[in-house]
Amino acid sequence: MDWIAILNAAINGVVLGTLLALPVLAITIVFGIARFPNAATGDYMTLGAYTAIAVQTFVSSSLVLGVLAACAVTALVSVGFYLWVFRALAQRSNISRLIASLGVAFVVRNTITFFAGQDQYNLDVPLVRAWNLNGVRILPTDLYILATAAIALVLVFYFLYATPMGRRMRAVADNADLAAASGIRSHRVMLCLWTLCGVFSGLGGVLLGIKAVVIPELGFELLMPMFAAVILGGIGHPVGAVVGTLLFSVSQEIASLYVEPSYKIVMAFGVLLVLLLVRPQGIFGRPMAAR
């Protein structure tokens, strides 16, 4: 296989990986702070994509407006479900919150299909040809997607590591009791967390909708690879989530050059398996010792 094909596959993997890093980050931060794998993340993405469709259909054809509306609506829904469902279950085991999040996922998806039906929608984005640099193909749309996702990632890392609220969030993630004892109000942290989760899932959903087609299963079908990327990067670790997703996507794309494409997901999970054998805590995860 020549290097151009590999490079093309890698570029494709990087674009997909950066895009998916947004919802994966949402999963990992929720896991770090609220302490459960949020299975509704996929459907929050779907909601984001459908919101953008709704804006394009009823309000204006502006994609920027669609993206902003998607982030806002998903954030509202995400905070709403926190106040309604997850807050009440805060003291329960993480299994019950996981199951509740599955329920939330169904509610979101079926509400969408109730109004929008099962048929596919497409975001109205002009169709342009790729730039062909000696066989290496780069899509202008992909560059926009990449830039948007990258800027969002930089912003969130700035927020997490350089603002007081980010510090508080990390403190709660580290040790909730200690954080409470030092006067951090966890309710506010939680509201901030779920807003962030909603914004990132919604943004990821719209970007995904631009690349793919908008169907009710858009986000839910990606839940397994996203969870795998979280595990690969080290659960609860933001940088790990991004690196894990990139590694997962790139290996998946390159693998499909060498094996039958229907096995590409198997290959990506193969990478996950090998890595976990060597480093059971994930790339950036800290080893956890039982006391």
Next chain:
Amino acid sequence: MKHSINRSRRQFVSSSMVLGATAIFPWPALTQPKGEPFRLGALNSITGVGGPYGGAMLQAIRIAVDEVNAAGGAAGRPFVLYAEDDQTKPDAAVLAVKKLIEINRVQAVVGVWPSSVGLAIMPITNNADIIMMNTCGAPEMQIENKRGLAWMFQASNAVFGKAFAKIARQRGYKRPAVMAFNNSTFVGLANYFKQTWEADGGKVSELIIYEPNQTTYRTELNRALATKPDVVALGAYRPDATIILREWFQTGHDCKFIMPGWTANEDLVKALGKEATEGIISVSNVAAHDHEAYKSFATRFREKMKREPDVFAAQSYDMVITLALAIEAAGAQAGTLDINAKVKSVTSGGQKVSSFEQGRDVLRAGGDVDYEGASSSLNFGQYGETVPDFGVFEITDGKLVLKETVPGELA
């Protein structure tokens, strides 16, 4: 006594609950003619990849059930419909069909769309002596149909694959590549394409089976395009076809596509625009537009759904009408196997009819009927398969233009 008061209150509650329950009970089924109701199961792909078709198929089934019930039922037996969603997934379908059989006690299941579901539920319907009418195209359906209880209303994909290869050759293409969605339907199509093409000389430059539900297919597509094909036979559903064709257009590679008509249609143009879909060759089983049955069904369908029925909806309608005629022919007391034995005889070799009522009248007068359906003439072969005619269309300026009609031939 205290007790009696309690009891009467309990009686009141229980009797009012019975009253409430009777209000919910499907009375229309009982206000209609005596005969014992025929329990009919509809297993449709309402959600999942089949979502764009499943809802319309269920509506078509309802339209047909209403037609049969309005005419007084089949052999006096009104149809009672139980509907389930198979989510276009075999595992969900198995649960759904078990519910239909064990709890609703249906005697026939109609409207099964994907082959993956058809193949998964056939052992169950066969064991339960249940008729299963479907639009499945996987060639394995015919092999597995050992008891003759399954009826395929859509052409097998062996026939589709063959037709694709013949059409590509007729049009002078030299280097075809094949891309197919990984399920029994499209893998069957891809393999038969390759087999037919290579039997007539020449090689298929690349055959790619891709995984469903991906966000991008660019790497798979690049692998196919790297072999510089002049035509790609694409076995895909609309969501994945939209992504693949968009990505193909973006590469700027010059080649044509041959696709099944349930994917390459005006909806695809709506999703992609005219430029990216120009010149796509779309091959499909065409609903029998000139049949009386189609015209009358299409009018009722339009009223409900505000659009033209597709071939799957027409096939679903035909399933119920065929079944009703078979029941009529077998008589009110007939069991499922006797009814099944009549399916072939009511669709061939008799007086041509185009509705349930017409057919029923001929049968009651002691005649033979040949139901000419809304989807095709419905002549079943020895494995329960039909071979509707093919229409070869080309997408020109966003519209499907019929180029030729190829009569179906068995694979």
